[in-house]
Structures are given as C-alpha cells and as structure tokens.
Amino acid sequence: MKRLLVPLFILNSLPAFADVTLPALFTDGLVLQQGKPVAVWGKADADENVAVSFAGQTKVTQADLDGQWRVTLDSLPANATPAELTVKGKNALTLKNILVGEVWICSGQSNMQWTVSQSANAEQEIAAANFPQIRMFNVERATAMEPATDVKGAWKEASPAHTGQFSAVAYFFGRHLHQVLKVPVGLINTSWGGTRIEAWTSRESLEERPCAAQLISDWNGIRQTYDATAEAKKFEEAKLVWKEKVKVIQAENAKLPDSQKKDLPAAPRPSDDPAKTPHYPATLFNAMVAPLIPYTLQGAIWYQGESNQKRAFQYQELLPNMINDWRTRWNDEFSFYIVQLASFGNSQPVSPDAGVADTWAELQEAQYLTAITLPKTGLAVTNDIGEEKDIHPKNKQEVGRRLALWALAKDYGKTSTVPSGPLYKNSVIEGSQVRLQFDYTGGGLKARDGAALKHFQIAGADQKWVWAEAKIEGNEVIVSSPQVPAPVGVRYAWAAWPVGANLINAEGLPASPFRTDEFILSTMGVTSPFQDVMKPGR
Numbered sequence: 001m002k003r004l005l006v007p008l009f010i011l012n013s014l015p016a017f018a019d020v021t022l023p024a025l026f027t028d029g030l031v032l033q034q035g036k037p038v039a040v041w042g043k044a045d046a047d048e049n050v051a052v053s054f055a056g057q058t059k060v061t062q063a064d065l066d067g068q069w070r071v072t073l074d075s076l077p078a079n080a081t082p083a084e085l086t087v088k089g090k091n092a093l094t095l096k097n098i099l100v101g102e103v104w105i106c107s108g109q110s111n112m113q114w115t116v117s118q119s120a121n122a123e124q125e126i127a128a129a130n131f132p133q134i135r136m137f138n139v140e141r142a143t144a145m146e147p148a149t150d151v152k153g154a155w156k157e158a159s160p161a162h163t164g165q166f167s168a169v170a171y172f173f174g175r176h177l178h179q180v181l182k183v184p185v186g187l188i189n190t191s192w193g194g195t196r197i198e199a200w201t202s203r204e205s206l207e208e209r210p211c212a213a214q215l216i217s218d219w220n221g222i223r224q225t226y227d228a229t230a231e232a233k234k235f236e237e238a239k240l241v242w243k244e245k246v247k248v249i250q251a252e253n254a255k256l257p258d259s260q261k262k263d264l265p266a267a268p269r270p271s272d273d274p275a276k277t278p279h280y281p282a283t284l285f286n287a288m289v290a291p292l293i294p295y296t297l298q299g300a301i302w303y304q305g306e307s308n309q310k311r312a313f314q315y316q317e318l319l320p321n322m323i324n325d326w327r328t329r330w331n332d333e334f335s336f337y338i339v340q341l342a343s344f345g346n347s348q349p350v351s352p353d354a355g356v357a358d359t360w361a362e363l364q365e366a367q368y369l370t371a372i373t374l375p376k377t378g379l380a381v382t383n384d385i386g387e388e389k390d391i392h393p394k395n396k397q398e399v400g401r402r403l404a405l406w407a408l409a410k411d412y413g414k415t416s417t418v419p420s421g422p423l424y425k426n427s428v429i430e431g432s433q434v435r436l437q438f439d440y441t442g443g444g445l446k447a448r449d450g451a452a453l454k455h456f457q458i459a460g461a462d463q464k465w466v467w468a469e470a471k472i473e474g475n476e477v478i479v480s481s482p483q484v485p486a487p488v489g490v491r492y493a494w495a496a497w498p499v500g501a502n503l504i505n506a507e508g509l510p511a512s513p514f515r516t517d518e519f520i521l522s523t524m525g526v527t528s529p530f531q532d533v534m535k536p537g538r
Contacts (some may be wrong), residue, residue: 020042020044020050020087020088020090020091020092020093021043021044021093022040022041022042022087022093023041023291024151024152024153025151026042026095027095027154029154029156030095030098030099030135030137030155032076032098032101032103032186033101033102033186033296034077034078034079034100034101035075037074038073038296039071039295040052040070040073040085041069042087043063043068043069044067044069045063045089045090046063048063048069049061050069050071050087050088050089051087051088052073052086052087053087053088057074059073063089076100078100080099082099083099099133099186101133101178101183101184101185101186103185103186103296103297104186104187104188104297104301105292105299105300106173106191106301107189107191107200107289107301107302107304108339109192109193109304109306110193110194110392111303111392111393111396111399112169112170112304112339113167113189113191114167114396115164116166116168116171118168119168119172119394120394120397121397125163126160126164129158129159130160131157131158131159131175132158132159133178133185134157134158134174134184134185134187135156135184135186136158136162136167136170136189137154138156138166138189139151139152139188139189139288141192141288143278143283143284143287144286144287145275145280145283147202147286147290148291149291151292155186158175166187167187168400169301169396169399169400170189171400172397172404173399173403173407175400177408180412181408181412190288190289192284195304195307196279196307196308197305197315197318197319198281198282199278199279199285200289201281201325202282202286202290203286205321205324206321209317211314211317212314214528217528219281223274223280228273234271235268235270238268242265242268249264289326294330297334298334298335298407299336299337299407300326300336300337301337301403302337305341305363305367306341309341309346309363309523310359310529311527311528312365312366312521312523313362313366313521313523313524313525314526314527315367316366316369319338319366320373323336323370323374323377335376335378335407336374337379337403337407338370338377338379339380339403340364340367340379340380340383340512341363341367342382342386342393343382343384343386343496343498344360344386344388344390344497346391348495348496348497353465354457354466355459355463355466356495357521358494358522361493361494361495361496361513362521362522364512364513365514368423368512368513368514371423378406378410379423379512380399380405381402381420381509381511381512382402383498383510383512383513384448384501384504384510385398402420405417405418405420406419418440418442419440420439421440421504421507421509422440422441422503422504422512423512423514424436424511424512429487432484432485432487433487434487434490435476435478436490438475438511442505442507444505445472445477446505447472447504452469452470453470453472454470454499454500455492455493455495455502456468456470456479456491456492457492458479458489458491459487459489461486461488463519466484468480468490469481470492477503489517489519490515491513491515491516492514492515493511493514498513
C-alpha cells in the first residue's frame, strides 16, 4: 500500500479553518446591559459568516479580512431568568446562564481592589452573600505596551464560595443597586493596587495633554536606558546595606525598653522593568481596559488617587482626560462616579496649624472639581469613614452605598434620593465674613455631633490662615474670625486627617473638603513622578 504524498506547497495553500471564538467576557454567567444596543464580538476566518442569537433575535455579519466580527443586538429588557446565547459560524458556541440587567466597570487602585474578605464584618458579609443575580468578572492583572485584544477572567455569582474575592466597593455598590432595582447586576472589576491614573489612560490621549509631556518623556528615558543586569546588582547591594542596618538597630533595641525601640527601615525593592511595570503610562489601559471595549455598560465607578496625590494639581487635568478618553473609545458618554479619597493620617500631624499645605486635600479637590464640571459624574465623599493609620478603610459597605446613591438618583430615576452631602457651590464676601452656598443640602445643613462647626479656616490677602468660627444659617454657612477683618478665602476640612470636620446634610452625608481661594497649591507644576514632590504653597 502506497502512501499518498501531498506536496508541502499545497498544504500551505489550503485555508486554515479557525473556530469562531469570543473574548473572555463572553462566557457562561455573563450579564448583558438592559436598555441599550448590546455589542457582541469575536474572531473567525476572514469573510466567515457569523450569526448571533439571543432573546428571539438573530444578527448576522461577516468577519473582516483580519477575522474580526461584531454584531449589535437590539435593546434588551431586564431579565433575571437564565437564558442562552448562541454564536454560529463554521462551528457553534452556546453560552448559558445569561442575565440582562445593569453592567458597571469598577476600576482604580488598592481601595477598589480590596476584597470583601478584607472589609469590615467580612465573615458575616460572605456568609450572607446569596445573590445569584449579582455577577462579578475579575480581570486578571496584567500589563501591555500595546493594546491587547483580550483579558483573563470569568464571571462568578455572588455566593459564599466566591464573594470573598470580589472587590468590596464594587460588590456593595452592586448589592445596593440590585436590592433597590430588583434587576441583575454585572460588575467588571479591573483594578490594581498602588497604580497611577496615567497607567489607566491611553497613550494617545496622554500625548495630547501638555501636562503629561514630562512624565512621558521621563518614562521613555528610563525605558531606553534600563539595564536589567545593573539594576539587579544595585538591588543586591542595597539589600546587604539594609541587612546591616537592621542588625545594628536590632542589637540596639535589645538593650532598650519597648517604648524606646527604633523602627526597622523598610526593605529595599527591586526597580521596575519599565516594559513590565504597572506604573508605565497606558500599560494598564492597554492590558486591562482596551480589551473590554466595546462591552455595553451603564457606567463606571472609580476609586483611585492615593498614588497621584503628590501631583494633585496635575490630577485636575488627568482625571477628566481619562474619563473622556474612556467615553470616546466606548462611543458612549456613560456615567462615571468617583470615590473621593477617605481621610487618612498620611504621616502628617494629627492637628496641623491652619494653612499647612496638604497634598491629600489637593487631590480631593481635583476629584471634586472633576465631579462638578464634567457631565454625568458624581462624587462619593468619604472623609468621615477613613482610618488614621490605615490607607485602606474597612468600611467599604458605606462607600459602595454612597456610589449607588449617585446611580439611583442620576441613572435610575430615583429623584427623591439625595446622592451626596453638601458640595461647595459659591461664596459671597460680606465685609468681615464669608457666606458659603452648597448643592445637595438635602433636608438641611447640620453638624454631625450637634456641636459647633469645626475645621473651617479663613485668610485675607496675606494668605495667613487662622481657624474660624462657622455657623449655619438656613442652607448656608457663615464663616468669620476677628483676626481676619478682610477675608478673601475659606477652606474646610483641608487636611488629610481633618479632626472634627462635621458639616453634613440631614441625610447624614458629609460635606466635601473645599476651598474658595485661588492661592497657588503646593503641587502646582509637579507633573512627573520623578520630580521633587513638594513645593512651597498655602
């Protein structure tokens, strides 16, 4: 029996029949967005016909020359009954347990990454997590120098088996929506602790912003000159020096009472390979955001800023730029709700003098300014639920609830819901006093503890700040001090840890930190993480 030999050039010329495939977001258990046309996409052979069927609809398209295809399903009503979605080309795929409801992207750094298992009352929350209509997709953390086409992850139902590893802020946000709206909720968690906003923004968008030119230039220089061997050697040398310091301090501490013992120095860390670090501009956008586009969603929640605080003034531009960047690429001006940084000691004195420059407060202001100027944004103020010695406050339940208040009021027609505490609106100087006006006063302004208002400061043109007297008149606050007969500015809760700040509305929601002055901030002009991070400022 002779074998049939086929010339190699004939084998190479035969078409490669590739199965129709879907990105990782399209797997069993997913949630589709209600009330909007829904995008479904994937890969196939060039020119292959592809049909997508769901909820009585069938949409047919043809893959392009690169094998990319996309269809758009007509707007869908909410549906909590699990259904199947089928995709047919040369092969067929069937996705099961599909729900239709509300879909939100949840992004940021560690306070968004922080899990339910790390939050307050973790055991009780996990045990009570029996919400099969709440689904979360955890995007596996990755970096990329160019936009990727897919991510790794899987949809999981909110159950005791899975909820402990959900983003706590995202879960409590989604749970509140689900309990009020009675519809399924899908949450896409794409977050990474310690990261900066420029890593979550596209390279093209950053290059359009003059304020980002220096950081891009600095990172490019580092990437071009990075020597892995030399950096590894430096790290080993630094470890030896560190170990010797630790030995000396430990020997000294052994002779001292506990109250006099010195802290051990932090261990050195190896330098980041700029081609792999999550801090490089656009690297997280490329790996963890771009592949999610154009998944149809209602909006995004964002908890980030701690790692940008020393460039807070620049953040006034970087945050709205990133929001607009995402909206442009999704071709959807979706809602975007921001968690303002919680109060935190930040290694600063617990009771600083009035007028002390504070990068934390300046970052909070950047978040506030974005929320009051950019359409379809909101600010969840959390300066009353921070922890002095922990940058990761455990009360993530209230953070999620406050984000949900914005969505309920602005996205879901709950017009009686007050979404925020008082947000500074305007000031009027009346002789020796300043009258402050606010949005979101709700049922009226109050002091949380029923005492006098605290943590207001006032200054004249000489920029000498002093603590001020503040009192509520109707829905306004009047601020004055006999030390400042001609005031030009007022600040409230202007500190990383504003002890006693107590202005709230009747709904119990706190006022955001704010300032009425236009004095130069300490972070103005700091536009790269490699610059000096503190300049004179008041």
